[in-house]
Amino acid sequence: MQVPIFTVDAFTNRTFSGNPAAVCLLENDLDEDLHQKIATEMNLSETAFIRKLHPEDDFTKSSCFGLRWFTPANEVPLCGHATLASAAVLFHVQKNTNSVLTFVTLSGELKARQVEDHIVLDLPLYITYPQVLQEVEELIKAAVGDMIVQDLRYSPDTKKLLVRLSDAYDRSVLEELQVSAQRFLSAEKTGKVKGLILTLKGNPSGKHKGHDFYSRYFAPWYGVLEDPVTGSAHAVLSSYWSEQLGKKEMLAFQCSRRGGELKISLRNDGRVDIAGQIAIVLKGNLTL
DSSP states (O other): OEEEEEEEEESOSSTTSSEEEEEEEESSOOOHHHHHHHHHHHTSSEEEEEEESSTTOOTTTOOEEEEEEEOSSOEESOOHHHHHHHHHIIIIISOOOOSEEEEEETTEEEEEEEETTEEEEEEEOOOOEEOOHHHHHHHHHHHHTTOOEEEEEEETTTTEEEEEEOTTSOHHHHHHOOOOGGGHHHHOOSSOOSEEEEEEEOOTTSSSTTOSEEEEEEEGGGTEEEESSOHHHHHHHHHHHHHHHTOSEEEEEEOSSSOEEEEEEEOTTSEEEEEEOEEEEEEEEEEO
């Protein structure tokens, strides 16, 4: 059996930056265990599987598809960059004729649309709540050492811990921070954290003008030590920074080694539009 597969760099317009995802187009149902085997083989933070919901569906003409995401270790409930990559394959490779695509996922229905040279994802917006330092002190120490933490939040819906570093730091401090995410596994004692976001307020007078906030994201609990650019983390960051900055339109930059930019727009229906560019890097077939 041949399965078309693509590698797409998401949240960038340049190859070899942004966040790479593999995207598989499933003409027929795949044996359940093969999803994980393929994702482990691809060894990217996410491999996405687009499937037809009905036998008569068509990747060029249909507007609604099933979508699942797997890390090298397990299935995850939401992945923004692999959704962006999936929409890119349908829009740019399959030349899908619809203006809006709908994906049926573990996080409900997600929509993607093209706006000029960006693809816009309609994602859930996740609220954060204050987190008591004592519960997660060892984890924070493992992540940032003795750096000053300005705020600490937790998103129960996504099991993500948000750690805001002091406004006294600039972007270079976050970029240069050496993080051993493998240590998080033993340092996290509560059992409730599955992702760690480090974030920092943008500096309007600094050399990187225009970005409202910066972040890095770590998910060793899902087999991803550091994720280059993370849509699902920004579904959490968007609600936090909108509240902090009093803004609904924001530009964010994730400061991984590859780096990536996200345009954010909070909607009136309690969801968030996250837009990014893409670069298609590889087209091929899996032989199963």
